[in-house]
Amino acid sequence: MFSLWFKGASKNLNLMEWDKLWTLNKKIIDPICPRHTAILKERRVILTLTDGPEIPFVRIVPRHKKYEGAGKKSTTFTKRIWLDYVDASSVSIGEEITLMDWGNTTIKDVGRDEEGNVIHLTGELHLEGSVKTTKLKLTWLPEIDELVNLALVEFDHLITKKKLEEGEDFLDVLNPCTRRDTSAFGDSNMRNLKHGEILQLERKGYFICDVPYVRPSKPIVLIAIPDGRHQT
Known part of the structure; x- marks a missing residue:
């Protein structure tokens, strides 16, 4: 969803990068699009909160903190929550982190397998702590059956260079992999997403x-929208 405005016809040939259009597009959609949470399935890690709620509870929160028109969503708070592996592997014992839309937590233990990979975390809530003092602000999902399956799809460029040289055959620079699919879990509110x-x-x-x-066994398919930043 982006807008282009043309003023008259031009015979000049302009070579423009898509990054500029995607950056403009971001400025249009960011102020109004709702926020949701996803955790990648592969190597995801459980964080057990020793003083977390024994009985899960639900809060109704905005889908966008600055745009009321995005509506509301429900967030479930549980004693055991999922983190992305890359986030779980970046914390250390004694460190205070922020669980987004919940509060601060102090990491008490980091469980690892024989190869040193993080497989479990233990923490203690410190909700009176300030989010301004923490280095890591992490997304999370509750360990509940209502999470939905997601297929996150990212499309890459068709060729491996920005510009073909004169006389160069585009077949020589075709990108061998232009689509990447990643499996994830999403918050239960995403059942209501529309095409x-x-x-x-x-x-x-x-x-x-x-x-x-459609049904629990069939994942919701989400296609990534570039935002103008170069992927690493």
């Missing part, structure tokens, strides 16, 4: 819903 709806997955980027929720 074509644009959203932001917190700390992951912008997406458009290509295939909405």
Whole structure:
């Protein structure tokens, strides 16, 4: 979803990078698109909160903190929560982190397997702590059956260079892999996404819903929308 405005016809040939259009597009969709949370399935890690709620509870919160028109969503708070592996592997014992939309937690233990990979975390809530003092602000999902399956799809450029040289055959620079699919879990509110709806997955980027929720075994398909930043 982006707008282009043309003033008259031009015979000049302009070579423009898509990054500028995607940056403009971000400025249009960011102020209004709802926020949701996803955790990658591969190597995800459980964080057990020793003083977390024994009985899960639910809060109704805005889908966008600065745009009321995005509506509301429910967030479930549990004693055991999922973190992305890359986040879990970046914390250390004694460190205070922020669980986004909940509060601070102090990491008490980091469990590792024989190869040194993080497989479990233990923490203690410190909700009176300030989010301004923590280095890590992490997204999370509750360990509940209501999470939905997601297929996150990212498309890459068709060729491996920005510009073909004169006389160069584009077949020589075709990108061998232009699509990447990643499996993830999403918050239960994503059952209500409609085809074509644009959203932001917190700390992951912008997406458009290509295939909405049908049944638990069939994942919701979300296609990544570039935002103008160069991928590493």
